[in-house]
Amino acid sequence: MKKQHTNEAVIFFTLIFILFQFTSCKTLSPTKEKISEMTPTASFDNIIPIPVSVSLTGGTFNLNRETKILFASLNPETEFIAKYLQEQINSITGYELAILPFEEKLTKGNISLIINKELNELSKESYSLIISENLIELKANQPEGLFRGVQTLIQMLFPLKNNLNLTSNHIEFPTLEIKDNPRYEWRGVMLDIARHFFSVNDVKKLIDLIALYKFNRLHLHLTDDQGWRIEIKSWPELTEIGGSTQVGGGYGGYYTQEDYSEIVRYAMERYITIVPEIDMPGHTNAALASYPELNCDDIPPELYTGIKVGFSSLCLDKEITYDFIKDVIKEVSDLTPGAYIHIGGDEAYATDSLKYINFIERVQQIIESNNKKMIGWEEISQAKLGSNSVIQFWRKSDYVLKGLQQGSKVIFSPSSKVYMDMKYNPNTELGLNWAGYIEVSDSYNWDPLTQINGISDKQILGVEAPLWTETILNFSDIEFMLFPRLPGIAEIGWSPSFKRNWDEYKRRLANHGNYWKKIGLNYYKSTDINWD
Numbered sequence: 358m359k360k361q362h363t364n365e366a367v368i369f370f371t372l373i374f375i376l377f378q379f380t381s382c383k384t385l386s387p388t389k390e391k392i393s394e395m396t397p398t399a400s401f402d403n404i405i406p407i408p409v410s411v412s413l414t415g416g417t418f419n420l421n422r423e424t425k426i427l428f429a430s431l432n433p434e435t436e437f438i439a440k441y442l443q444e445q446i447n448s449i450t451g452y453e454l455a456i457l458p459f460e461e462k463l464t465k466g467n468i469s470l471i472i473n474k475e476l477n478e479l480s481k482e483s484y485s486l487i488i489s490e491n492l493i494e495l496k497a498n499q500p501e502g503l504f505r506g507v508q509t510l511i512q513m514l515f516p517l518k519n520n521l522n523l524t525s526n527h528i529e530f531p532t533l534e535i536k537d538n539p540r541y542e543w544r545g546v547m548l549d550i551a552r553h554f555f556s557v558n559d560v561k562k563l564i565d566l567i568a569l570y571k572f573n574r575l576h577l578h579l580t581d582d583q584g585w586r587i588e589i590k591s592w593p594e595l596t597e598i599g600g601s602t603q604v605g606g607g608y609g610g611y612y613t614q615e616d617y618s619e620i621v622r623y624a625m626e627r628y629i630t631i632v633p634e635i636d637m638p639g640h641t642n643a644a645l646a647s648y649p650e651l652n653c654d655d656i657p658p659e660l661y662t663g664i665k666v667g668f669s670s671l672c673l674d675k676e677i678t679y680d681f682i683k684d685v686i687k688e689v690s691d692l693t694p695g696a697y698i699h700i701g702g703d704e705a706y707a708t709d710s711l712k713y714i715n716f717i718e719r720v721q722q723i724i725e726s727n728n729k730k731m732i733g734w735e736e737i738s739q740a741k742l743g744s745n746s747v748i749q750f751w752r753k754s755d756y757v758l759k760g761l762q763q764g765s766k767v768i769f770s771p772s773s774k775v776y777m778d779m780k781y782n783p784n785t786e787l788g789l790n791w792a793g794y795i796e797v798s799d800s801y802n803w804d805p806l807t808q809i810n811g812i813s814d815k816q817i818l819g820v821e822a823p824l825w826t827e828t829i830l831n832f833s834d835i836e837f838m839l840f841p842r843l844p845g846i847a848e849i850g851w852s853p854s855f856k857r858n859w860d861e862y863k864r865r866l867a868n869h870g871n872y873w874k875k876i877g878l879n880y881y882k883s884t885d886i887n888w889d
């Protein structure tokens with residue numbers, strides 16, 4: 358009996374000891390789960406726009422402070438891209454990676470940016486990203502493709518919550534292969550600088566934000582009733598008088614030609630083309646107020662600071678109007694390396710409709726004589742268009758069909774889906790609602806191909822999200838109206854439609870919220886999305 362008791366006691370105390378060891382082990386030294394919880398992990402499935410193909414290969418690559426960014430030394434653009442990547446990684450992780458030109462060997466542990474002219478890519482923006490256990494290789498046929506691919510790599514870091522400098526000595530990347538190329542050539546954002554003026558610095562901040570989502574066009578609406586915002590040396594009063602105010606009154610502002618060139622340069626470094634818009638023959642009160650001779654009665658109107666549309670028109674019967682347009686288009690074309698000049702052409706309700714058609718045809722010739730191509734809002738399809746001219750859809754599909762019949766291509770900016778100045782809902786303080794309320798889901802759940810019956814993908818140049826600024830006063834307002842809707846427009850323009858799914862998209866979008874919080878972006882916390 359006694360012996361049995363002793364045995365039971367031994368078993369009992371052994372069990373207690375084992376249990377104690379097990380629990381104390383958990384608290385004193387971290388378990389495997391704890392370690393991996395602490396190791397920051399880059400994510401493969403939060404990328405916006407969603408890539409064409411992502412295949413996981415089952416391993417991990419560790420990025421640490423010793424990781425170098427290697428670039429092809431023969432190409433100065435690649436060095437800029439390497440620096441850009443370095444800065445972005447630094448701002449997200451705190452790591453300061455070295456950048457070096459690479460010699461012939463891709464060394465272990467590094468990120469290599471490779472231009473391979475032999476890669477037979479679908480577009481100059483195509484890229485492939487291969488992450489293996491030894492190295493990260495980003496390859497493209499053109500630097501532009503590398504730049505788009507760099508955004509994918511950067512976005513893999515978006516879900517990381519903290520600056521990692523203090524907490525971790527490496528970041529784990531899943532090994533994978535991504536192959537990616539855009540669906541549409543034109544993926545644009547438009548900013549209205551005329552209703553309210555925004556500084557060069559604001560435009561640069563916007564360029565940086567849209568570059569992250571692989572946008573490649575920034576359309577600047579430079580002139581309207583309320584303001585003329587680009588210096589024209591041969592017509593200086595346009596900015597002296599016409600640039601002097603804005604919606605609501607007070608001083609407006611304008612870009613000198615040097616300012617404008619600086620925007621063009623900054624955008625070009627990020628493979629974004631500036632598309633300048635000089636709106637005519639309507640939306641011209643600022644020009645009419647600056648030069649009496651542009652008015653049929655030679656009497657200049659007062660400057661305008663309200664938000665009505667459709668009341669102004671250049672005088673189409675006077676030759677001086679065409680001299681004016683020739684001078685303006687020449688100066689703007691000379692400052693603009695991009696192929697397109699936007700001539701507005703919308704809401705010309707104060708212009709005789711027959712004269713309007715003749716006017717658009719003359720302006721088209723002026724644009725072409727400056728070796729540029731014309732874009733206009735959909736109304737321009739009433740005129741006879743050359744096949745290089747492009748129409749921008751905003752409201753009426755009949756106009757689009759008329760343009761397509763003439764061989765023009767179309768950019769999709771349906772106002773009820775992508776006008777970023779529309780309120781999210783009736784409680785949104787900023788914005789207007791004439792095209793409806795646009796929640797995040799509304800701006801995501803549409804496709805260019807199904808907007809108008811009988812149209813094919815070949816006729817679609819792309820998509821563009823305009824932000825009109827009647828109620829938008831500063832950069833924080835711009836952020837609030839663009840985010841979180843804008844990334845969805847980027848995805849519509851870039852990703853194949855079969856890859857898009859709202860329920861899956863909104864999960865990815867929620868993770869971008871982490872990054873926006875980190876950079877202090879003022880985004881709308883839509884209840885559509887489960888933000889963390």
Ligand code: ACM
Pocket residue numbers: 703704734751
């Ligand atoms: C436009 O919204 N008037 C193009």
